[in-house]
Amino acid sequence: MSPSTPFDYWIAFSRNIGWVTETEQALLRAKRVAIAGLGGVGGSHLLTLTRLGIGNFNIADLDTFELANFNRQAGASLSHVGRPKVEVLAEMALDIDPELDLRSFPEGVDADNVDDFLEDVDLYVDGLDFFAVEARRRVFAACAERQIPAVTAAPLGMGVALLNFLPGKMTFEEYFRLEGQSEDEQLLRFLLGLSPAMLQAGYLVDDSRVDLEAHKGPSTPMACELCAGMAATHALKILLNRGRVPAAPWGLHFDAYRNRLKRTWRPGGNRNPLQRLGLKIASKRLAQRSATVATEGEATADTPIERILDLARWAPSGDNTQPWRFEMIDDRRFRIHAHDTRDWCVYDLDGHASQIAVGALLETIAIAASGEGLAAEFQRLADAPETAPVIEVRLRAEPSVAASPLLPCVRARTTQRRPMSGRPLSAAQKAALEASVGPGYRVIWIEGAARKWQMARLLFANARIRLTIPEAYQVHRRIIEWDAQFSEDRIPDRAVGLDPLALRLMRWAMHSWERVRRLNRYLAGTWIPRIQLDLIPALRCAGHFVILSERPLTGIDDYLEGGRAVQRFWLTATCLGLQFQPEVTPLIFSRYVEKGVSFTKRPSAPAEARRLAQALRQLLGADPLDAVFMGRLGVAPVPAARSLRRPLADLAAEAEH
Numbered sequence: 001m002s003p004s005t006p007f008d009y010w011i012a013f014s015r016n017i018g019w020v021t022e023t024e025q026a027l028l029r030a031k032r033v034a035i036a037g038l039g040g041v042g043g044s045h046l047l048t049l050t051r052l053g054i055g056n057f058n059i060a061d062l063d064t065f066e067l068a069n070f071n072r073q074a075g076a077s078l079s080h081v082g083r084p085k086v087e088v089l090a091e092m093a094l095d096i097d098p099e100l101d102l103r104s105f106p107e108g109v110d111a112d113n114v115d116d117f118l119e120d121v122d123l124y125v126d127g128l129d130f131f132a133v134e135a136r137r138r139v140f141a142a143c144a145e146r147q148i149p150a151v152t153a154a155p156l157g158m159g160v161a162l163l164n165f166l167p168g169k170m171t172f173e174e175y176f177r178l179e180g181q182s183e184d185e186q187l188l189r190f191l192l193g194l195s196p197a198m199l200q201a202g203y204l205v206d207d208s209r210v211d212l213e214a215h216k217g218p219s220t221p222m223a224c225e226l227c228a229g230m231a232a233t234h235a236l237k238i239l240l241n242r243g244r245v246p247a248a249p250w251g252l253h254f255d256a257y258r259n260r261l262k263r264t265w266r267p268g269g270n271r272n273p274l275q276r277l278g279l280k281i282a283s284k285r286l287a288q289r290s291a292t293v294a295t296e297g298e299a300t301a302d303t304p305i306e307r308i309l310d311l312a313r314w315a316p317s318g319d320n321t322q323p324w325r326f327e328m329i330d331d332r333r334f335r336i337h338a339h340d341t342r343d344w345c346v347y348d349l350d351g352h353a354s355q356i357a358v359g360a361l362l363e364t365i366a367i368a369a370s371g372e373g374l375a376a377e378f379q380r381l382a383d384a385p386e387t388a389p390v391i392e393v394r395l396r397a398e399p400s401v402a403a404s405p406l407l408p409c410v411r412a413r414t415t416q417r418r419p420m421s422g423r424p425l426s427a428a429q430k431a432a433l434e435a436s437v438g439p440g441y442r443v444i445w446i447e448g449a450a451r452k453w454q455m456a457r458l459l460f461a462n463a464r465i466r467l468t469i470p471e472a473y474q475v476h477r478r479i480i481e482w483d484a485q486f487s488e489d490r491i492p493d494r495a496v497g498l499d500p501l502a503l504r505l506m507r508w509a510m511h512s513w514e515r516v517r518r519l520n521r522y523l524a525g526t527w528i529p530r531i532q533l534d535l536i537p538a539l540r541c542a543g544h545f546v547i548l549s550e551r552p553l554t555g556i557d558d559y560l561e562g563g564r565a566v567q568r569f570w571l572t573a574t575c576l577g578l579q580f581q582p583e584v585t586p587l588i589f590s591r592y593v594e595k596g597v598s599f600t601k602r603p604s605a606p607a608e609a610r611r612l613a614q615a616l617r618q619l620l621g622a623d624p625l626d627a628v629f630m631g632r633l634g635v636a637p638v639p640a641a642r643s644l645r646r647p648l649a650d651l652a653a654e655a656e657h
Contacts, residue, residue, distance in 0.1 A: 007097070007098050007099065009029065009053070009097070009099060010025075012096075012097065013025060013051070013052075013053040016052065016053055020236070020240070024240050024242075025053055027239070027240060028052060028053045028054055028055070028236070028239060028240070029053055029054070029055040030055060030056075031054055031055065031056065031122045031123070031239050032054075032055075032056035032057065032058065032101075032120050032121050032122050033049055033054050033056070033057055033058075033121065033122065033123050033124070033125055033235065033239075034057070034058040034059075034060075034117060034118055034121040034123070034124045034125070034148075035049075035057065035058070035059050035060070035124075035125050035126075035127050036059075036060045036061075036108070036109045036117070036124075036126065036127060036128050036135070036139055037060070037061055037126070037127035037128035037129060037132070038059060038060075038061040038063075038075070038085040038086055038089045038127060039061065039063065039069065039073050039085065039127065039129060040069075040072050040073055040127075040129075040155055040219055040224050041127050041153060041154075041155055041224050041227040041228065041231075042059075042061065042089075042125075042127020042128070043073055043074030043075045043085065043089050043092075043127070044074045044224050044225060044227065044228035045125050045127050045153075045227070045228050045231055045232070046059060046074075046089050046092075046093055046127075047074055047089075047092060047093060047096065047228075048228040048229065048231075048232045049125070049232055049235060050093045050096045050097055050100065051096060052232055052235075052236065053097075054235075054239075055097070055099070055100060055101065056100070056101040056102075056120075057093070057100065057101070057102050057103070058103045058105065058117055058118070058119075058121060059086055059089065059090065059102065059103070059104055059105065060086065060104075060105035060106075060107075060108050060109045060117055061084070061085040061086045061089075061105075061106070061108060062086075062106065062107050062108035063084075063085050064082055064083060064084050064085065065077075065080045065081050065082065065083055065085055065088065066081060066082075067081065071219065071220070071221060072155075072219045072220065072221045072223075072224045073085075073224070074089070074092070074224075075088045075089050075092055084106055086104050086105065086106045087104070087106070090102050090104055105117055108135070109135055109138070109139055110135070110138075111138065114138060114139060114142045115142070117139075118139075118142055118143065118146055118148060121146075121148055122148070122149075122239060123148065123149050123150070123151065123235055123238055123239055124139065124140075124143045124148055124149070124150040124151070125150075125151050125152075125153075125231050125235060126139070126140075126150065126151065126152035126153075129215075130154070130187075130190070130191075130217065131187065131212075131215040133178065133183065133186045133187065133190065136172075136190075137172070137173065137178060140165060140171070140172035140173070141171075141172065141173065143165070143172075144165065144167075144171045144172065144173075147167040147168075148167070149164065149165070149166050149167060149238050150164070150165045150172070151163075151164050151165075151231050151234055151235060151238070152165075152194070152231075153227035153228075153230045153231040154194045154195070154227065155219060155220070155223030155224050155226070155227050156194070156195055156199075156200040156223060156253075156255075157199070157200030157203065157204065157220065157223060157255060157257060158200070158203075158220050158222045158223055158226075158255065158256050158257040159199060159200055159223060159226060159253065159254050159255030159256055159257065159258070160223060160226040160227045160229075160230045160252075160253070160254055161194045161195045161251065161252070161253045161264075162230050162231070162234065162246075162251055162252045162253070163175070163193075163194060163248050163251045164234055164238070164245055164246060164247050164248065164251075165247065165248050166238075166245065166247040169247040169248065170247070170248045170249055170269065172248075174269060175193060175248045175249060175266075175269035175270070176189050176190055176193045176269060176270055177189060177269060177270040177271060178190070183212075184212050184213075185279075185283070187212050188212075188279060188282050188283060189270050189279065191282075192270070192275060192278050192279055192282060193266070193269060193270050193275070194251075195253055195264075196251070196253075196264045196266050196274070196275065196278070197253045197262040197264055198278075199253055199255035199258050199260055199262060200255060200257075200258075202258065203257055203258070203640070204218075205638075205640050206218075206485075206486070207485070208486075222256060226254065226256060230252070230254065246263070248269070249265060249266045249267050249268070249269055249272075250263070250264070250265050251263075251264040251265075251266075252264070303331060304331075304372040304374065304395070305328070305331055305332070305334060305395065306648070307368070307371075307372065308365060308368040308369050308371075308372060308374075308376075308395070309326055309334070309365075309368075309648055309651075310648050311364065311367075311368040311371075311410055311411070312361060312364045312365045312368050313645045313646065313648060313651060314364065314410050314411050314413070314645055315357065315360045315361040315363075315364040315567065316357065316360055316413070316415075316567070316570065316582075317354070317357035317360070317361075318341070318345070318347060318348065318353045318354065318357060319345070319347075319475070319479035319490070319491060320479070320487065320489060320490055320491055320643040320645075321341055321345075321354070321357075321479070321489075322489065322645060322646055322651070323338055323339050323340060323341060323354045323357060323358065324336050324337065324338045324339075324358060324361055324651070325337045325651050325652065325653030326648075326651050326652060326653060327652075327653045328652075329392075332394060332395045332396070333392065333393065333394050333395070334392075334393050335390055335391065335392050335393070335653075336358070336361065336362075336390065336391040336392075336393065337388070337390055337653045338354070338358045338388065338389045338390070338391065339354070339387065339388045340353075340354035340355065340387055340388075341353075341354055342354075342387070344474070344475070344478075345475050346469070346471040346472050346475060346588075346599055346600070347472075347475065347584075347585060347588050349588055349591050349592060349595075349597065349599070351386065351387060351556075352553075352559050352591075353584070353588065355389075355556050355559035355560055355563065356559050356560075356562055356563035356566060356628065356629065357563060358389070358391070358560060358563060359559060359560035359561060359562060359563020359564045359565075359566070359567070360563040360564065360566055360567035360570075361563075362376075362378055362391070362560060362563070362564055363563070363564035363565075363567040363568060364410060364567060365378075365393060366404075366564075367404040367406050367407055367410060367571070368407070368410065369395055369401075370401050370402065370403050370404040370407065371403045371404070371407050372395075373397065373398065373399070373401055374395045374396065374397060374398060374401065375395070375396050375398040375401050376393055376394070376395055377393070377394045377395075377396065378391055378392070378393055379391065379392045379394075380392075380556075380557065380560075386556055389556060405575065406568065406571040406572065406575060408575070409571045409574040409575045410571065412574050412638075413570055413571055413574045413580075414574075414579075414580075414638065414639055414642045414643075415495070415580065415581055415582065415639070415642070415643070416579035416580065416581055416636050416638075416639050417495065417496060417497030417533065417537065417581055417639075418497050418537065418636065418639070419536055419537050419540030419541070419636070420537070420540055420541045420542065420579055420632070420633075420634030420635060420636035421540075421541075421542065421634050421635040421636060422539075422540055422541065422542065422634070423542060423634070423635055424447060424542055424543065425445075425447075425542045425543060425578075425633065429576050429578070430443075430445065432572055432576060433545070433569055433572055433573060433576075433633075436565075436568040436569045436571075436572040437547055437565040437568060437569050438565055438568065440549065440550050440551065440561075440565075441547055441548065441549055441550065441562075441565045441628070442547075442548050442550060443545055443546070443547055443548070443569075444545065444546040444548060444620055444621075444622065445543055445544070445545055446543055446544040446545070446546070446619065447542070447543035447544075448543075451543075451619075452538060452539055452541070452543065452544065453539065454619055455538050455544050455619065456534070456535050456538035456539050457615075458586060458612065458615050458616060458619060459534040459535070459538045459583060459586065460530050460531075460534050460535045460538075461608065461611070461612055461615070462534070462585055462586045462589065462612055463526065463529070463530040463533065463534040464526055464530065464608065465585075465589055465600075465605050465608050465609060465612070466585055467516075467520070467525075467526045467529060467530065468520055468526060468602060468605070469599075469600040469601075469602045469605050470513050470600070470601060470602070471599065471600050471601070473510075473513050473516055476510065477510050478490075479491055480492075480493055480496065480510070481493065482507060484641075485640065485641045486641065486642060486643070486644050487643055487644065488644050488645060488646050488647075489646055490643070491643055492641050492642070492643065493507070494640070494641035495639060495641040495642055495643065496533070497532060497533050497537070498528075498529060498532050498533065499532065502528045502529065502532055505519075505525075505528070506529065509525060537581065537632065538583075538632065540634070541581075541632040541633060541634040542578070542632075542633050542634035542635065543632070543633060543634075544583065544630065544631065544632045544633075545569075545630065545631060545632070545633060546620055546622075546627050546629070546630040547562070547565060547566060547569060547627065547628045547629045547630070548620075548622055548626050548627055548628065549562060549626050549627075549628055550626075552625070552626065553625065553626065553628070559628075562628035562629070563628075565628065566628060566629045569629075573633055577635065578633050578634065578635060579633070579634060579635065579636040579637075579638070579639075580631060580632075580633055581631050581632050582629065582630075582631045583630050583631045583632060584629060584630060584631070586612060586616050586624075586630070587616075587624055587627050587629075587630060589609040589612055589613070590609070590612060590613035590616050590617075590624040590625075591624070591625060592606075592609060593606070593609045593610050593612075593613040594613060594624070594625055
């Protein structure tokens, strides 16, 4: 149709006929729906109901569009930034049906205009912001007083929770019981009342993003669109008196992510014993959250060098030790003050593990610099000791530098310690990974049932050493953060890879080395973690890999370069959609044996390590001393718990050399 084509209501909405009759369509055209709030869900409600053929609306919102609305709000676009939402959505609705009777309330809904807002209204559809508690209570109370049915569809995660408040049934206040409560308590009651099933809670990956005090929370566009569909469907049933409509305390919760539909029933609303218990648990978790959850934090880097370092800090390091600090020199130079952990970590023989981590940091700096159109040059200062190397970094403008394809994967790279899919890697995936390490390195693959079983047995034996020497116990006790989904400077317990029962047993045992010894001696305490963390994951993966250097690794510079190759390999795996887990302790124990270095007070451990070194050499068909890194790969969900990084401000260093 051209712009000059006259609008025809019956042609425009003819495709509704069949699901509704022509008589019902005419009834919908005559109805008036009030929508307060035209943000996340309200705008979608208006446009969906307009396409349903509703002919009259009262719409209210006092806000304007901004960039933070773009992920979910109908009407949020560059051309609408700074414009009133009520004005933009009115234009969009009138562009669908120019015959609409639209009454706009650009000042929102308050005590002075709620009567006008609900005048002649057949149905109220709630679109108010989650945190607009007082405004919501006011409108729902007015609806109850005027016998106006009211629908609220809340976007939760990637689903929708629906409640209908119908004339003669339980009211909003009777259900939620908000009167006299603090704001935080009102918000908790509103959330739990909307969502007794809490289907969305299981896949929230960072609950620190739910900030009641700042009135912020995560959202998805899918949830907003699902809300519009659910609310419009019940609006149709209510307005046409057609079909069964659940009324509070009955509700519906559909979660597309979980593939679940739950019909909820809470007689008495938030007075229900189950709800009261849920509220107590939620309040306790809210009080504890700030002390137990680390966050990525908001990006505050303003200059290219700050942005480079803010990204580079996400480089991997053993047990998330982050053995580096940054000293700014000017806007194109900084120094890395590194340090190894050989003085306390049994897994850092001669500091090589830390040196590989610093090498991964250098590669990450180069990748981050490419995103700024800069090239990074590195010079290790000769006068710094090997245990605390200092590397000067110079950034120079380079027009030919293109952003690395690995750049988007720097923050996404993580460690998956749980079982993966056994689906083999494709030839293309293996070729990309082999190419990523660059000249001077090659990749050995350990694939297929028989070879993976050999690796599983080796890792199972290696785990016995790891779990029974006191030197490793001290490391494990130091690097695990308990009761945490995230950790800025350690490994959160939820990311270790154990099931909840085994994790509780481990926490009890880690209280003292004597407990660990008793558990291992009398209750076969190593079996559960060895099975869950080593044997099963070794079998449940696409395969294992070893990155070998084609020349002997003789000094710190070799390990720094090896670390750069490891980071390219890991980031390439991430970009290919693969999950990754390091398996380096067999290499470390083998090196202790090959170099004749004592590493433990437990008498039988060195002999076990010698057998391990022989088995590893046989499995690889190569000298383990030439291996830079080893691990496993495969398809698996992204881990919900992970190590984060210290804020950039905490990684600042003064000149030390």
